[in-house]
Amino acid sequence: MKNVLSIVRPLLRVLPPGSRRFLLTYGVLTAALALLDLVALGLVATMLQTVLGDGEVSLPLIGDLTTTAGKVTALVTVCGVIVLKGVFAVALLRVATRRFASHEVAIGDRLFAAYLASPWADRLSKNTSELVRTVDVGVGVTVAGVLIPTMTLFGEVGTMLAVVVAIVVFDPLIAAVTIVYLALVALLLAGIVSPRAVAAGRENRNWSQRTVRVLSEALGALKEVTLAGRTPDVQARVHETRGHSSRARAEANFLGQVPRYVLETALIIGFALIAGVGYLTGGPEGAVAAIGMFGIAGFRLVPSLTRMQTVQSTVNSNAAYARQVVADIDGSEALLERRAAERPQHELTVEHPDIVLDGVTFTYPGAETPALDRVSLRIPAGAHVAFVGSSGAGKSTMVDILLGLLEPTGGHLEVGGERLELVLDSWRRRIGYVPQDVSLFDATVAENVALTWEREKVDDDKVRRALRRAQLLDTVEVREGGIDARIGERGLAFSGGQRQRLGIARGLYNDPRVLVMDEATSALDTTTEAAVTRAIRDLHGEVTVITVAHRLATIRDSDIVFFLRDGRLVAQGSFAEVVAQVPDFAEQAALAGLS
Numbered sequence: 001m002k003n004v005l006s007i008v009r010p011l012l013r014v015l016p017p018g019s020r021r022f023l024l025t026y027g028v029l030t031a032a033l034a035l036l037d038l039v040a041l042g043l044v045a046t047m048l049q050t051v052l053g054d055g056e057v058s059l060p061l062i063g064d065l066t067t068t069a070g071k072v073t074a075l076v077t078v079c080g081v082i083v084l085k086g087v088f089a090v091a092l093l094r095v096a097t098r099r100f101a102s103h104e105v106a107i108g109d110r111l112f113a114a115y116l117a118s119p120w121a122d123r124l125s126k127n128t129s130e131l132v133r134t135v136d137v138g139v140g141v142t143v144a145g146v147l148i149p150t151m152t153l154f155g156e157v158g159t160m161l162a163v164v165v166a167i168v169v170f171d172p173l174i175a176a177v178t179i180v181y182l183a184l185v186a187l188l189l190a191g192i193v194s195p196r197a198v199a200a201g202r203e204n205r206n207w208s209q210r211t212v213r214v215l216s217e218a219l220g221a222l223k224e225v226t227l228a229g230r231t232p233d234v235q236a237r238v239h240e241t242r243g244h245s246s247r248a249r250a251e252a253n254f255l256g257q258v259p260r261y262v263l264e265t266a267l268i269i270g271f272a273l274i275a276g277v278g279y280l281t282g283g284p285e286g287a288v289a290a291i292g293m294f295g296i297a298g299f300r301l302v303p304s305l306t307r308m309q310t311v312q313s314t315v316n317s318n319a320a321y322a323r324q325v326v327a328d329i330d331g332s333e334a335l336l337e338r339r340a341a342e343r344p345q346h347e348l349t350v351e352h353p354d355i356v357l358d359g360v361t362f363t364y365p366g367a368e369t370p371a372l373d374r375v376s377l378r379i380p381a382g383a384h385v386a387f388v389g390s391s392g393a394g395k396s397t398m399v400d401i402l403l404g405l406l407e408p409t410g411g412h413l414e415v416g417g418e419r420l421e422l423v424l425d426s427w428r429r430r431i432g433y434v435p436q437d438v439s440l441f442d443a444t445v446a447e448n449v450a451l452t453w454e455r456e457k458v459d460d461d462k463v464r465r466a467l468r469r470a471q472l473l474d475t476v477e478v479r480e481g482g483i484d485a486r487i488g489e490r491g492l493a494f495s496g497g498q499r500q501r502l503g504i505a506r507g508l509y510n511d512p513r514v515l516v517m518d519e520a521t522s523a524l525d526t527t528t529e530a531a532v533t534r535a536i537r538d539l540h541g542e543v544t545v546i547t548v549a550h551r552l553a554t555i556r557d558s559d560i561v562f563f564l565r566d567g568r569l570v571a572q573g574s575f576a577e578v579v580a581q582v583p584d585f586a587e588q589a590a591l592a593g594l595s
C-alpha cells in the first residue's frame, strides 16, 4: 500500500488543476457505494428470513415491523435502494472513465510539451522511438494501469472498514485475531510478491522499448537490410527482445494471480486457527460462533483483500512507466523553469542582425574533445557565407549553434549586439532552415511547405512564391491537385531532389531574415542546383544565407568562406583567398575543377 502511494503521489502532481478534488470525491463516493452495498445486502438477508415467517423485524431508525405489508414494503424499499445504487454506480463510472481519459490526454500533452521544449542537447540523448512509446503507451499505462486501479482501492477500503467494525462490535478478541492473521498474510504477499512484480514491470518496459527501437531502426533501413540479406538478423533481434518482454509480462501476470490462491488457502487455515481460539475462550459454542464470524468476515474480506493485492500487483508492474513519465515531466519542466529564470527573453530590435561568435567552444555531453574549439567570426547581415571542411570538422555543430539549438559550452554568440540566449525566440522566428534530409508528413504540399497541420493557416501565395524560388512550382502544378495534392507517407511520392526542393520552399516560406542551408542541395542535379542557387543569390543583401556544402561549386560565389578543421576555424575569406591559404582546400577545389 505504501508502495502504491509512493507511485501515485508524484503522479497527482502532474495532473491538471482540480484533479485531486475529483479523485478524492470519486474515492469517497466509491467507498460510500461499497458501504451502502454491504448494509443493503445485510438488511435484505436479515429481512428475508423473517418476511416469510411470523417473526418481528427490528430495524435501526425505523423500529419494529410487525405486519407482513410493512415488512414487504421495507424489503421492496431496500431492493429499490440497491437498484438506485447500481444506477448511481454506472453513472459514476461513466463520469470517471471520461475524466480519466482527459487525465491521460493532459499528462501526455504535458510530457510532450516538456520534451519539445527541452534543450536540443538533451533531445539528442533520447531515442526517438522510445520517446514516441513513452508519450503514447507509457502515458496510457500510467493512467489505465496505475491511476485507475489505485482509485478502486477506496471501495475496497470502505468494505474492509465496515466488516472490521462489524466484527469488532460482535467479538473484539476474535476480531483482533482475525485482523492480525489476515494482516500477516497480506504482509507476506506484499513482501514476496510485490518486489518481484515491480522488477517484472521494469523488465517489461525496458525490453518493450528495446523492441520498438530495433523495429524502427530496421524499418528505417529496410532497403539496405533487405538487399544485404539481413532480414533474418533483424527477425532474430526482434524475437530475442520480444521474448524477454513477453516473459516479463507473463511473470507479472503470474504474480498478479498468486495472491488469490494464497488468500483462499489462508482462509481455510484461518478457520482452524479461529476455531481453536474460539474453543479456548468459549468452548464448543464459542468455536462455532467464531467460525461463523470468521466465515462471514472472511468471505467479505478475502475478495476485498484479493482485489487489493491485484491492484497492488498491477500498479507495481506498471510503476516503471509511471515513474518514467513523472521523472521526464519533472526533469524537463524544472530545467525549463531554471532557464526561463536565468534568461528572461526579450525581442530582437535589429531587423537584419549581424552574427558574431566570440571564442565559441562546444563539447557534446560525454565527448572528450570539443566539436568546435574557440571559434571567433563575424557574419555581416545580408551576406552569403559558407562553412566548409572535411567530414567531422564541426560544420553541422556550427549550424546548430547558429540556430540556437545547441548552446556554446564556452565563449558566446551575439546577434544584433544581443546575447543569443536572451533573444532566442525572436531569433528563431527570423530563421529559415533547410536540412539535408527533409522530413515530409502525410498532408498536402501546401501544408508541408507552410509546416502546419491546419489548412486555414496556409497562405497560398506565399506557398507558390516559395515553391517558385525552390524551382518546384511547375512540377507541383502539373500534378493533379496542385499545391493541395496530398503527399504520401514520409513523402514517398517525391524523388530525393524534389523533397529537397520542397524543404527549400519550406525554409523560404516565412520570408526569413537568415536562411541556413545544411547540404540542402546535395541531391539536386547540376542544372536544378544552379537554378536554385541563382534564386537564392537574388536574396543577397536582404537575407543572410549560411550554407554548408561539400560540393564546392555551390559555395564558390559566397562572400565569405569559413574553413573548419577539427573544430577550429583555420581560414576565412573569399573562395580564392581560402584556396590560397589552405592547401587541402586548394586540392579539393582543383579536383572540382574550380581553380
Ligand SMILES: Nc1ncnc2c1ncn2[C@@H]1O[C@H](COP(=O)(O)OP(=O)(O)OP(=O)(O)O)[C@@H](O)[C@H]1O
Residues within 6 Å of the ligand: 124, 364, 365, 367, 371, 389, 390, 391, 392, 393, 394, 395, 396, 397, 398
Ligand atoms: N550528438 C553527438 N554526440 C557526440 N559527438 C558528436 C555528436 N554529433 C557530432 N559529434 C562529433 O562532433 C564532431 C563534429 O561533427 P559535425 O557533425 O559537426 O561535423 P561535420 O563537419 O558536419 O561533418 P559531416 O560533413 O560529415 O556532416 C565530430 O567529431 C562528431 O563525431
